[in-house]
Amino acid sequence: MYFLMTNDVESFSIPLNRLSPDTAREVYEVGLPRLLDVYAKTDIRCTFYFTGRMVEMVPEAVELVLDHWHEIGCHGYDHSPDRAFDLMDLNEQIRELKRAKDVIGGTTGRHCEATVT
Numbered sequence: 086m087y088f089l090m091t092n093d094v095e096s097f098s099i100p101l102n103r104l105s106p107d108t109a110r111e112v113y114e115v116g117l118p119r120l121l122d123v124y125a126k127t128d129i130r131c132t133f134y135f136t137g138r139m140v141e142m143v144p145e146a147v148e149l150v151l152d153h154w155h156e157i158g159c160h161g162y163d164h165s166p167d168r169a170f171d172l173m174d175l176n177e178q179i180r181e182l183k184r185a186k187d188v189i190g191g192t193t194g195r196h197c198e199a200t201v202t
Contacts (some may be wrong), residue, residue: 090130090132091131092134093134094139095112096109096136097165104164110143113143113149117150121149121155125153131155132156133150134159135158135159137162137186140188148192157193159182162184162185
């Protein structure tokens with residue numbers, strides 16, 4: 086059986102309604118290991134969509150996911166409510182995506198394949 090599995094990886098705390106370094110650290114130390122363990126036990130491969138801000142806060146989270154042979158995707162730079170894509174004009178959206186690509190690609194040492202024009 087085949088299916089598409091994705092995960093959003095970000096540092097936004099719903100209870101606090103803001104970005105939080107503590108949330109980023111908890112995602113890295115607790116959430117990702119749990120997910121990766123389940124995926125390993127069930128032989129699931131998926132895409133983890135990271136925000137650029139999350140990667141800046143906890144760059145080792147990307148390497149953890151890559152070490153388990155999953156794909157890394159771009160979830161924009163900042164996922165806070167005041168930076169939502171539906172609030173930005175096209176040029177701002179493009180800048181945010183390029184910024185996120187640069188952060189993620191710089192952390193992994195790999196070129197991000199998606200292009201933004």
